[in-house]
Structure formats: C-alpha cells, structure tokens
Amino acid sequence: MSVLTATDLVVKQGETLALDGLTLAVNQGEVVALIGHNGAGKSTFFKTVMGLIEPRGGILALAGETPPSVLYKQQVVYIPEQPFLLPELTVFQHFQLYLESYNQYKDEKVNEIYDLANRFEIAGELDQFPLELSKGMKQKAQLIAGLIIDAPLLLIDEPFVGLDVYAQQELTTVLKEKKQAGQAIILTTHQFDQLSGIMDRYIMLHQGKLIKEGNQQDLGELKRRFD
Structure with missing residues (x-):
C-alpha cells in the first residue's frame, strides 16, 4: 500500500525548475534511498513533502492526507543531517x-x-x-x-555521517525494526555500503527528474558512479 504518492510534481526555485514533473510512490514498510548529485532536487523534494515548499503543480498525498493541513504534516517526521x-x-x-x-x-x-x-x-x-x-x-x-x-513516513538526510561504527550499526538495526513495523523510510546518503540489507530500492534524481530506479544489486555500480 502506498504511503506517499507524488504525481507530476513541479517546484520552482526562482526561475529554476527544482522538481520537473516528478512522479513516484513509496510503500508501507519500504526503505528507499534518494540518490543524486548536489542540485539534483533531493532537498527540494524533502522540503516539499514536509510541506515547507508549495508545489507549482502536481499532486502530493501522504497517508490519505494532502498539504497544507496539520494532519498532513503529522504524517511525516524528518531527521536532518545537521542537528537542530x-x-x-x-x-x-x-x-x-x-x-x-x-x-x-x-x-x-x-x-x-x-x-x-x-x-x-x-x-x-x-x-x-x-x-x-x-x-x-x-x-x-x-x-x-x-x-x-x-509517523507513516520517515525522512532522513545523510543519517550515517558523523556516527561512530557502533552507532551506525545500531541505526541500521533500528531502521530494520521501523521497516518491519510498516513505516516507510526515504533517506539520502553517499555511504552506499550502509544500505546493504535495509534498502529495498533507490531512486536517482537529476535536475529534478527521476532518471533511474534500481535495487540492492546495483549498489556496486552506484558506489563507482558517485565515488
């Protein structure tokens, strides 16, 4: 069952199309890695899902709710890369x-x-x-x-950066537990080795568009591409 669906999502940052007709879905109990170089649209997508940016076009739905309602915002929790x-x-x-x-x-x-x-x-x-x-x-x-x-959806930005090895292992275990409990998880990371055993699939963005999807078998290729 889909927790998050985005259909033809369009977001502008100034004159730049930060998200250009993005369509994707994330299911209950699924861990999705959001991949892409700087400027690909990952942060914009997170902010849009959290209701911090209003899209210019398209449809966004999360656990049956649509932005900008308070009920919608309570369906998602976000863990930033830099602690606030x-x-x-x-x-x-x-x-x-x-x-x-x-x-x-x-x-x-x-x-x-x-x-x-x-x-x-x-x-x-x-x-x-x-x-x-x-x-x-x-x-x-x-x-x-x-x-x-x-919350039905957990967004995490570079969760493994700065953690000691023990904490990285513990986080992996906790994410597996969250997945087992049915929470949908989208995370961004450049530490592809950490995705083994927890990631169901990845979504690659480029200039605000979804250009590729894959699974764990592609992790080696991703690592070579982003090293």
Whole structure:
C-alpha cells in the first residue's frame, strides 16, 4: 500500500525548475534511498513533502492526507543531517517537545526514549544542554528525537555521517525494526555500503527528474558512479 504518492510534481526555485514533473510512490514498510548529485532536487523534494515548499503543480498525498493541513504534516517526521537543537532545552526536553508536537507523549513513549538512549549510548546525557554535548552526541540526540515518533513516513538526510561504527550499526538495526513495523523510510546518503540489507530500492534524481530506479544489486555500480 502506498504511503506517499507524488504525481507530476513541479517546484520552482526562482526561475529554476527544482522538481520537473516528478512522479513516484513509496510503500508501507519500504526503505528507499534518494540518490543524486548536489542540485539534483533531493532537498527540494524533502522540503516539499514536509510541506515547507508549495508545489507549482502536481499532486502530493501522504497517508490519505494532502498539504497544507496539520494532519498532513503529522504524517511525516524528518531527521536532518545537521542537528537542530534548542540551547535552552535539555536532551530529554527535546524528546518531550517532539512527542508533544505529534500528540504522542505517553508513558510507553518515555520507555522508548530510555531504550533508544541506551542503545545509542546517550543515556548519561539526557539532562545535558546542547552546548555541553559533543558533535556526535548532538547527532544521536537528533536521531532519537525523530525515531521516537510514530509517523507513516520517515525522512532522513545523510543519517550515517558523523556516527561512530557502533552507532551506525545500531541505526541500521533500528531502521530494520521501523521497516518491519510498516513505516516507510526515504533517506539520502553517499555511504552506499550502509544500505546493504535495509534498502529495498533507490531512486536517482537529476535536475529534478527521476532518471533511474534500481535495487540492492546495483549498489556496486552506484558506489563507482558517485565515488
């Protein structure tokens, strides 16, 4: 069953066609890698799906909702490449804020926070403020903030960059669990080795157009092409 469908999506950035008639669908429990060089349209697509950019044309639907409704925005959660943490909130308060914004703050979610904090080795930092954290700890905090949300679609931008080897392995395991639970996941990455075992297919963009799709068997070719 399709969670996200985009049909003939057109987005302009100034005079540039950032998305040029893009059509694609992502299914429940599917992990899709969004591939492309800088300027291909990946970030624009993410921002459009999140409702931050209004398309000039086409149709966008997510779990039965259409933008720009609040219900639509609650169907998607985004984990950015660069952590965005508020200096006045502790790590744990960031998790509370995320849960409250999705109306998901409840006891079982607090248990999930502690579970993920232990798995990503950040349990000792929950009462710390962002300025007291290392870059790696900030990234783990941002990851957990997105991973605790139950939304039909998860968008992740370069999730493995900056993580230690153990955290990369743990993230792979968590994404497999999310996939098993039926969450649709779209991620961007240039670390193609990390996609083995979790990716169902990839979508390659170029100048806002879908130019190629493939599966795990093509990972070697992708790595050579983007190295």
